[in-house]
Amino acid sequence: MKKKSRREFLKTTAGLIAGTTVASVVNVEASEKNYTKDDAYSMLYDATLCVGCKACVSACKKTNGLPPVKGDFDKDGLWDAPKDLDSKTRTIIKLYKENEDNWSYVKQQCMHCAKPSCVSACPVKAMKQDENGVTFYNPDVCIGCRYCQVACPFNIPKFEWEKTFPKIVKCDMCKFTSLKSKGEPACTEVCPAKAVIFGKRKELLAIAKRRIKENPDNYINHIYGEHEAGGTNVIYLAAAQFEKLGFPKLDNESPATFTENIQHTVYKGFVAPVALYATLFFVAVKNREKREKDNERGDN
Amino acid sequence: MAHENEFVTIDRKIITRPFLFLLTVTIIGFVFIAIRYVKGIGAVSNLSDGYPWGIWIAYDVATGTAIACGGYAMAILIYITNKWKYHSLIRSALLTSLFGYGLAGLSVTIDLGRYWNLYNLFIPSRWQFNSVMFEVAMCVMAYTLVLFIEFLPAILEKIKGKDNRLSKLAAYIYPKLNNILIFFIVLGITLPTMHQSSLGSMMTIATHKLHPIWHTGFLPLLFLINCIYLGFAAVIFESILSSFGFNRKYEVNELSGLANIIPWLTVVWVSIRIGDLIYRKEISDAFSGDFYSVMFLIEFLLIFIGSIMLLNEKIRKSPRWLFITACLILFGGGLYRMNVYIIGFNPGYGWRYFPSFSEFMITLGIVAFEVLLYLIFVKMFPVLPSGHNTEVIVTEEVLEKSEKMAGRLEWQER
Ligand code: SF4
Ligand code: SF4
Ligand code: SF4
Numbered sequence: 195m196k197k198k199s200r201r202e203f204l205k206t207t208a209g210l211i212a213g214t215t216v217a218s219v220v221n222v223e224a225s226e227k228n229y230t231k232d233d234a235y236s237m238l239y240d241a242t243l244c245v246g247c248k249a250c251v252s253a254c255k256k257t258n259g260l261p262p263v264k265g266d267f268d269k270d271g272l273w274d275a276p277k278d279l280d281s282k283t284r285t286i287i288k289l290y291k292e293n294e295d296n297w298s299y300v301k302q303q304c305m306h307c308a309k310p311s312c313v314s315a316c317p318v319k320a321m322k323q324d325e326n327g328v329t330f331y332n333p334d335v336c337i338g339c340r341y342c343q344v345a346c347p348f349n350i351p352k353f354e355w356e357k358t359f360p361k362i363v364k365c366d367m368c369k370f371t372s373l374k375s376k377g378e379p380a381c382t383e384v385c386p387a388k389a390v391i392f393g394k395r396k397e398l399l400a401i402a403k404r405r406i407k408e409n410p411d412n413y414i415n416h417i418y419g420e421h422e423a424g425g426t427n428v429i430y431l432a433a434a435q436f437e438k439l440g441f442p443k444l445d446n447e448s449p450a451t452f453t454e455n456i457q458h459t460v461y462k463g464f465v466a467p468v469a470l471y472a473t474l475f476f477v478a479v480k481n482r483e484k485r486e487k488d489n490e491r492g493d494n
Numbered sequence: 495m496a497h498e499n500e501f502v503t504i505d506r507k508i509i510t511r512p513f514l515f516l517l518t519v520t521i522i523g524f525v526f527i528a529i530r531y532v533k534g535i536g537a538v539s540n541l542s543d544g545y546p547w548g549i550w551i552a553y554d555v556a557t558g559t560a561i562a563c564g565g566y567a568m569a570i571l572i573y574i575t576n577k578w579k580y581h582s583l584i585r586s587a588l589l590t591s592l593f594g595y596g597l598a599g600l601s602v603t604i605d606l607g608r609y610w611n612l613y614n615l616f617i618p619s620r621w622q623f624n625s626v627m628f629e630v631a632m633c634v635m636a637y638t639l640v641l642f643i644e645f646l647p648a649i650l651e652k653i654k655g656k657d658n659r660l661s662k663l664a665a666y667i668y669p670k671l672n673n674i675l676i677f678f679i680v681l682g683i684t685l686p687t688m689h690q691s692s693l694g695s696m697m698t699i700a701t702h703k704l705h706p707i708w709h710t711g712f713l714p715l716l717f718l719i720n721c722i723y724l725g726f727a728a729v730i731f732e733s734i735l736s737s738f739g740f741n742r743k744y745e746v747n748e749l750s751g752l753a754n755i756i757p758w759l760t761v762v763w764v765s766i767r768i769g770d771l772i773y774r775k776e777i778s779d780a781f782s783g784d785f786y787s788v789m790f791l792i793e794f795l796l797i798f799i800g801s802i803m804l805l806n807e808k809i810r811k812s813p814r815w816l817f818i819t820a821c822l823i824l825f826g827g828g829l830y831r832m833n834v835y836i837i838g839f840n841p842g843y844g845w846r847y848f849p850s851f852s853e854f855m856i857t858l859g860i861v862a863f864e865v866l867l868y869l870i871f872v873k874m875f876p877v878l879p880s881g882h883n884t885e886v887i888v889t890e891e892v893l894e895k896s897e898k899m900a901g902r903l904e905w906q907e908r
Binding site for chain 1: 687
């Protein structure tokens with residue numbers, strides 16, 4: 195009898211599980227879909243041109259109303275000294291130093307992924323991508339769950355940890371400020387070396403490719419963001435390996451695609467949950483009838 | 495559906511020494527919660543932009559709800575595989591599930607940065623169906639409600655026995671509720687199947703941050719099976735502990751039946767886990783001996799040893815050993831979830847996370863609150879099995895054995 199109960203239990207559990215198994219055989223249905231758009235708003239940053247003046251950082255702060263960050267060393271508050279991207283800093287210039295002769299600046303901000311993980315993760319559409327491929331944030335609906343932070347492969351969204359009523363902060367290509375008023379983000383507008391430029395994705399990719407072709411010794415042969423995480427709208431040229439510059443090594447599929455494949459397989463049209471409910475209900479009712487019959491028999 | 499005398503109210507004083515202890519811990523926890531609401535999350539936690547989720551999510555929600563899956567696991571066993579003899583255990587399982595889920599919900603509202611915007615989850619135009627978080631949130635809320643409805647008969651039974659206006663209402667609702675209860679019971683099986691697997695899907699999006707030992711497309715399936723055996727282990731744990739605490743007879747026969755199921759689930763689980771590691775060629779990683787590998791091995795060994803032990807009939811018939819093995823399974827299965835949610839999570843260079851004192855106190859406060867509510871409820875409502883379940887076949891031999899065993903441990907003597 196024990197044996198039998200166990201077998202039956204396992205059988206049913208197996209049935210329960212079968213539904214989700216379908217989902218687990220991921221990538222079967224992996225969409226080869228290409229999310230990049232040729233006319234998406236884009237930025238190209240060329241590390242070999244950057245002079246490290248940080249005009250972009252200060253322009254970004256001024257335009258988007260972000261306060262300076264005090265460094266640990268700085269008692270008098272004389273510097274704006276963020277160590278990294280944070281809730282007061284949407285973009286930052288970092289210095290990668292291999293040795294005295296070998297170094298490179300690098301700019302960080304939101305990559306504006308073609309298929310953004312932050313947007314896919316957000317339960318309430320507080321992270322959104324507009325028709326130009328710009329990913330932006332709406333604090334009015336955000337519940338502060340920080341799943342976007344977990345999901346972003348570049349660790350871009352930042353949270354105002356120190357505040358009682360915090361927000362998420364990230365680069366939105368100046369969607370509501372400079373882009374709207376001047377047709378260009380603040381950082382690209384002020385860059386004196388034209389190290390970061392603004393344009394359509396297709397044009398910027400062409401420029402990047404031309405620069406590598408014309409000066410192959412100047413660059414490593416890799417445009418970061420062309421394919422990474424399903425392609426990003428902010429793309430990079432550099433003389434050093436991108437991993438050394440602090441970029442994660444990613445594959446060419448957006449993390450969002452991986453998860454959405456699972457989610458969509460299980461929840462497509464809500465068929466599976468409804469079928470599961472119906473099956474279970476059928477079994478449970480039958481069991482109840484059986485039990486009642488047995489009870490009656492027992493009473494006689 | 496239930497026989498009315500199948501469950502009893504424990505007739506004891508509510509205010510006892512353990513009660514006061516738990517109350518103190520709860521109050522301390524709530525003081526820290528108050529600080530969090532005044533000064534912000536950063537003031538009480540070690541959370542950072544690299545580790546946006548800490549133990550409030552990884553333990554209270556991702557692990558806590560799995561341990562609270564007793565009600566779910568028992569419902570599958572009783573209503574779907576028709577093992578009615580376990581029915582006497584259902585209410586205490588439901589009660590623990592109700593508090594487990596309810597307080598996971600509380601943890602979420604503590605963790606949410608912009609909790610006042612939570613109403614957006616109820617506005618259809620804001621729904622984002624690609625978001626695993628959305629599915630989990632909706633499902634968990636619905637299930638907590640369902641758990642409450644499933645537990646309602648216990649409350650009604652109590653009220654209708656009294657003599658006041660409310661009791662008439664209760665007497666009126668009670669049979670009606672019993673008739674439609676099956677709809678909710680089945681919902682109470684469907685919903686956890688959905689959100690427990692989704693809790694696994696949740697971390698699949700952290701493709702490059704979650705260590706490859708844990709990151710796999712099988713996460714939803716692994717989480718689902720994991721919560722079922724954790725559920726059974728939790729029922730064993732809770733039943734033995736409350737028999738011990740209230741000086742009642744151990745439900746050895748039923749519990750050993752449950753214990754018998756666990757190894758079969760863990761065997762499937764372990765096979766998928768290992769098979770997947772081999773398939774993805776990460777198996778050498780898992781045994782490389784670094785930090786992540788050690789965490790994996792601990793998790794793995796706890797479950798493995800616990801399951802092997804449960805294959806032994808003597809162990810399954812001894813309350814003490816049942817308790818120990820249940821703990822092994824709970825720790826191992828729980829650690830698996832902690833591994834997926836924080837320990838195996840690495841956002842990249844320079845980020846560190848270890849929970850702060852206040853974070854611990856808030857989590858402890860919530861757990862203490864959970865136990866506290868349990869203690870109050872079993873003394874107010876008919877929750878624990880009365881031992882009058884006619885369908886239980888307790889053999890003399892088993893009874894004698896368990897009593898002897900318990901006597902030897904002087905557990906009954908307290
Ligand atoms: S870089 Fe991160 S924050 Fe920016 S769009 Fe991509 S996923 Fe979103
Ligand atoms: S923190 Fe806000 S923006 Fe980020 S996922 Fe949660 S609700 Fe969306
Ligand atoms: S695009 Fe705008 S918000 Fe983004 S980094 Fe540049 S200036 Fe800052």
